[in-house]
Amino acid sequence: MTRLRTVIFWRIVIVAAVSFLLSIAFTYYYYNHILIGQMMQEDKAKLSQTVRQLDYMSDDISKFTFTLIIAEQLQEFYKTYDQLDTFDQFKALQSTFKFVDGYKGLRKEVTSYALVLPDGRAFWNAAGNDDYFSERLKESWYLNFVLSGTEYGFTEPHLMFADQKPTSETTIISYVVTVRDIEKPGRTIGKFIVNLDYSHFQSLLDFSPFAHLAWLSDSGNSLYTKPSDKQLAHLVHDLEDAANNEGAFRVNNGYLLVDRFETSGWRLATFISQSSLFDRAKIVLYLLGFFTLVSTTLILVLMIPAILRITRPIMRLYNAMNAVSSGNLQTSVQISTGDEMEKLGNGFNRMTSQLRTHIEESIQHEKDKRELQMELLLSQLNPHFIYNTLNAVIYMAQKQGNEDIVRMVAAFIRVLQDAVRTGGDDSLVPLRDEVALLKDYIEIQSYRYADMFKVEWALEEESLHCLVPRIMIQPFFENAIFHGICPKDEPGTIRITANESDSLLLLTIEDDGIGIEPERLEEIWETHEKKSSPGLRHIGLNNTKRRLEHLFGSHASIQIDSEVGQGTRVSIRLPKLNQNNL
Incomplete structure (x- = not known):
């Protein structure tokens, strides 16, 4: 034990000294190279998630718009409107509005839309031929989009009435797409403008976890700033030459994160200050320092290596x-x-x-x-003597032409042979063999109780290959005769069924006898073994239940359902086994 104590002592001294020095260096390294990096990665993931949400919204709106402009109804309107008389023009316009309104009702963010012909005439669904929307097209939000030469995309946010019942102008962001003749793709036949509620986008950005956030268009215009942080937007403009303005950039007093939309030229930027990073990390740093101090003390005081x-x-x-x-x-x-x-x-x-x-x-x-x-x-039983004697009885019965005695004694011999069989691995037998033995037993009982019962069989072919405990069905069949059929003084029916599923074998023995009162069910389990008949080996109901528990545990069960005057049904559930499972 002296050697063990010496090793423990020197290990404590070395570990305590080295761990204290390394913990200081590690804390500094961890904050500057690992912790800040982890926080930046988390913020980049949050920013990317916000971008994906906006990207999904914009892509969804784009698909909605393109679905409409290739529709036959809109194509026909753009190509034939100028060729119609005034009445037909009005009729065509209303029909087109009705068609688009059917789709608009599915999009809660769409406040209105407009059809613009090549000559600049605009038809706003909120006011028909009213000049209000045509005047809006002279504003910078639309003119800048047209001058950009873009075929389709979002405009800058702008003010206008949302619908035909205006109370005040609200902030709208429009999606403009150039409409082409689908039969002649090189021919431009107009523009289709979908006006969207800006708050639909704003609400998503307002609830983002960033204190500073800027949403910029592909042309660099600010679509959203939080909290009206124009300075952040200008900071993004100053980084035009840095990695296509996408990624993480070190700036004064912090970091700038910029992510670009896949389906458009939009960018989303956030500024993370050094002070905010430290505020988020200080609890980790404090805990790290605290645990370093505590662990060093514990090493010295409690001799952790020796204890371990x-x-x-x-x-x-x-x-x-x-x-x-x-x-x-x-x-x-x-x-x-x-x-x-x-x-x-x-x-x-x-x-x-x-x-x-x-x-x-x-x-x-x-x-x-x-x-x-x-x-x-x-x-003591000398079974060979009994077999020889019974075979002599069969010979005499055959000689006298009494086939009933021949069948009964032959069945009795087979039952007796199974009853005295011992040893070996024969506790489980195929259901086919068990049924054959039961039929011999039924043959014997049919002579004893002539015309008192009949047996119906419903056995699935696949179930006959499943393994069951030997002499398992006989006690329940015997119970059905003695306690169910015989007491009612009239012929009865006993039905035996067998079917299997993926993992279970289900056996049922059902009779239409006098039934069993509920309070007598437990008594039958406890006393049935004491009422065994002399002669053949008798296996009682309680013994059968114990055999199933011994062989299968909780995977096997016996359930008795009985109604007085109607009959009794015994359901036996066993695990599905065959020779390959053993």
């Missing part, structure tokens, strides 16, 4: 012992510390190994004991 060296093997032994106490005797523990803990671990492994051996020997002893008892019983 001792407690880790102890925890392994503790977990292994818990596993053994829960019944997992395959547990072992690996401890390679080279000290007393390793000896304890090796002793634990020897103990569990000896315990497994003892339990396996005990199980084998009990199995041998049961087989010996069964062999002793069978030796």
Whole structure:
């Protein structure tokens, strides 16, 4: 233990001194190279998310507009309007307005729209031939768009009435697209203008997490600033030569983040000051410094390395012992510390190994004991003598032409052969074999209770290959005869069904007998075994239930549903097994 204490002491001294020095250097490095970078990446991701949302909105509006301009109704209006007389022009205009209104109702951000002919005449859906919108087209928002030579895109925000019932002008942003003849794409036949509620965009930007935000058009005009931060927009203009004005830029007192829209030339910019970065990071820095101080103190006071060296093997032994106490005797523990803990671990492994051996020997002893008892019983019964005697009875019955006796005794021999079968791995048999044995039992009972019952079978072919416990159905069939059919003094029907799903086999034994009162169901489970008939081996209902629990655990169940005067239904659910599953 002296060597262990010496190693622990020197490790404590070295770790305490080095960790304190490194923590100071790491804190400085972490803030300048890692923490700021992480915060910038988070802000870039938030900015990109806002850009994607705006980009999605603009792309959605673009698709909406292009869907309309290629529609036959609008194409026909632009190409034929000047060729119509006044009445037909009015009729065509109203028809086109009605067509577009059908689409406009699906877009809550669309306040109005206008059809503009090549000569500049404009038809605003809010006022028809009124000159109000034509006068708006002389303003800079539209003229700048036309001068840019752009085929389609968004204009600058501008003021105008939103609809035909104006109270005051509101801020609108318009989407303008040049309309071309779809039959002659080189021919321009007008423009289509969709006026959008600016607040639809503004609300998204107002709720962004940035204190400073600027939305710029492709021409550099400011579409939105927060909070009216014109200085931020000018700062973006000053960086025209930096990476196509997209990315992160170091500026005085902070960083500038700029992201560009995919579907347009728009840009979204935000300014993040050094002070705001420090405010966000200071809690981390304070915690880092605090934990550095605390951890150094704990290393010196509590001797963490020594504790870990001792407690880790102890925890392994503790977990292994818990596993053994829960019944997992395959547990072992690996401890390679080279000290007393390793000896304890090796002793634990020897103990569990000896315990497994003892339990396996005990199980084998009990199995041998049961087989010996069964062999002793069978030796007293001398089954070969019984088989020979019954075969002689069959021969005599055949000689006398009594086929009923032949069938009954042959069925009895087969049932008897199965009843005295022991050993081997035959606790589970195919349902086909179990049904064959049950039919022999039914053959015997049909002579004893002539014309008292009939049996209906509904067995799926696939289910006959599934494995079931031996002599599982017979106790329930016997119960249906003795407790269901016979007491009602008239013929009855017993129906046996079997079907399977992906993981379950469902067996039902149903009779139309007198039924069972609810308070007697539990009594049947408890007392049925005591009422076994002499002769054949009898397996009671309670024993059958225990066999299922032993073989399948919670994956198998027996349910009895009965109604007095109507009959009883026994449902058995088993895991779906076949020879390949074993």
